[in-house]
Amino acid sequence: MTRALILLAGACALAAQQPSFVLRNANVFDTGTGTFLANRTIVIRGEKIEQVLGPGARVRGARAIDLRGQYVIPGLIDAHVHLVHQPDFAHMTPEELLPMYLAWGVTSLRDTGDEVVAETAARKWADAHPDTCPRVFTCSPLLDADPPYHRDIGRAITDPAKAAETIEDIAAWGVTTLKIYVGTDRPVGRTIIAEGHKRGLIVAAHLGKYQAQDAAADGVDVLEHIWSVFNYGFPEGPRPARHQLDLNNPRAAALRSLIKDKGTIVDPTLAVFRNMILLHDESAIHASPDNARVPKRLRDHWERYRVKSNLQPSTLAARKGEFAKYQELTGLLHRAGIPILAGTDSPEPYVPPGASLHQELEMLVESGLSAADALRSATIMNARALKQQDRLGSIEAGKLADIIVLGADPLASIRNTRSIRMIVRGGRVLDPARIHAAVPAE
Numbered sequence: 001m002t003r004a005l006i007l008l009a010g011a012c013a014l015a016a017q018q019p020s021f022v023l024r025n026a027n028v029f030d031t032g033t034g035t036f037l038a039n040r041t042i043v044i045r046g047e048k049i050e051q052v053l054g055p056g057a058r059v060r061g062a063r064a065i066d067l068r069g070q071y072v073i074p075g076l077i078d079a080h081v082h083l084v085h086q087p088d089f090a091h092m093t094p095e096e097l098l099p100m101y102l103a104w105g106v107t108s109l110r111d112t113g114d115e116v117v118a119e120t121a122a123r124k125w126a127d128a129h130p131d132t133c134p135r136v137f138t139c140s141p142l143l144d145a146d147p148p149y150h151r152d153i154g155r156a157i158t159d160p161a162k163a164a165e166t167i168e169d170i171a172a173w174g175v176t177t178l179k180i181y182v183g184t185d186r187p188v189g190r191t192i193i194a195e196g197h198k199r200g201l202i203v204a205a206h207l208g209k210y211q212a213q214d215a216a217a218d219g220v221d222v223l224e225h226i227w228s229v230f231n232y233g234f235p236e237g238p239r240p241a242r243h244q245l246d247l248n249n250p251r252a253a254a255l256r257s258l259i260k261d262k263g264t265i266v267d268p269t270l271a272v273f274r275n276m277i278l279l280h281d282e283s284a285i286h287a288s289p290d291n292a293r294v295p296k297r298l299r300d301h302w303e304r305y306r307v308k309s310n311l312q313p314s315t316l317a318a319r320k321g322e323f324a325k326y327q328e329l330t331g332l333l334h335r336a337g338i339p340i341l342a343g344t345d346s347p348e349p350y351v352p353p354g355a356s357l358h359q360e361l362e363m364l365v366e367s368g369l370s371a372a373d374a375l376r377s378a379t380i381m382n383a384r385a386l387k388q389q390d391r392l393g394s395i396e397a398g399k400l401a402d403i404i405v406l407g408a409d410p411l412a413s414i415r416n417t418r419s420i421r422m423i424v425r426g427g428r429v430l431d432p433a434r435i436h437a438a439v440p441a442e
Ligand SMILES: [Zn+2]
Pocket: 080, 081, 082, 112, 345
């Protein structure tokens, strides 16, 4: 070996020993205790967190960013997104939407059912553009009856004997999640759960025909939307109006016990129920400043939907009462010890990508979760629902460096998750304003 090569090898070894940079004097959110640990130093090497050091630690030679007085949380994860379905109607492509998520601190997305070719293309685009896009975890199409309810993103499975073949084909796309949809009945649903689990996939369900009592007993992993619990908690006999349902009636209480005993996770997606389904005639929702940076094509599509759905003022009080029931049920599920995810169903009408996850956190807190528990939902709980808890969801040595720096304490007010000063995505330091600039205006 020549002297030059020996010197070069020595320099490389030294570079390999040095961290890329450190974040100094940070208050770091600990997902285990739900508290901030003061004066921590986060050592980042390449795309990973190498160490989190206590007060007084010094790391020589590395570039340091001082975060005195700031609050550091793990990158947020949105547990319920469709990158293809609504964008199709608005003539948008998924990569046009992706920067909105990252700019709002959402460093990972869990797609919950889409056309799999377009969704996989979006995932590959995101992987190739880490400075503007979050990580994307893909899902099967909506597995449904024939014809599927959403023909653009659904796939029919009607014969349990043929389910394995279809699931094998979908698994070959590298999806993380299988999604059962409204037309699926118990024999098919049970087979999808078993075949999914055989392949290490997470099985999530937006239920219709398949009863929540049966799906939980059969081992479904995640119930998507508060409806997938609420709709199966009506007492036998005459049905009360939805806004008048007693959530402590014996059938509703028994369902909660079953969900708890089976370890089933619930993803309430309150943002979509409030913003799209129940209350989009309220100006606080359709004229929210959170919609301001959404491209005009998508806003125009949302507004066409709103005009067409023509909600009547005479029904407003009942609709508000119904949403209050969904929040009350979310609180009851949480207090029963059932894991709650933070998902939005963006970009459904008036559910703005990225911003709506902050709305969801606010609605989870209104429902009775502590700010710390809401943050745990959007980070470590969502990571678990993707089987990514070894890589994502907390600020710990060995995990990917997905980190959000806030200017104010989110435990003092959950609205402070919006005070984003800096985003670290896989060890890259990013400015949220520059990411927002990558979103088309039109
Ligand atoms: Zn959805």
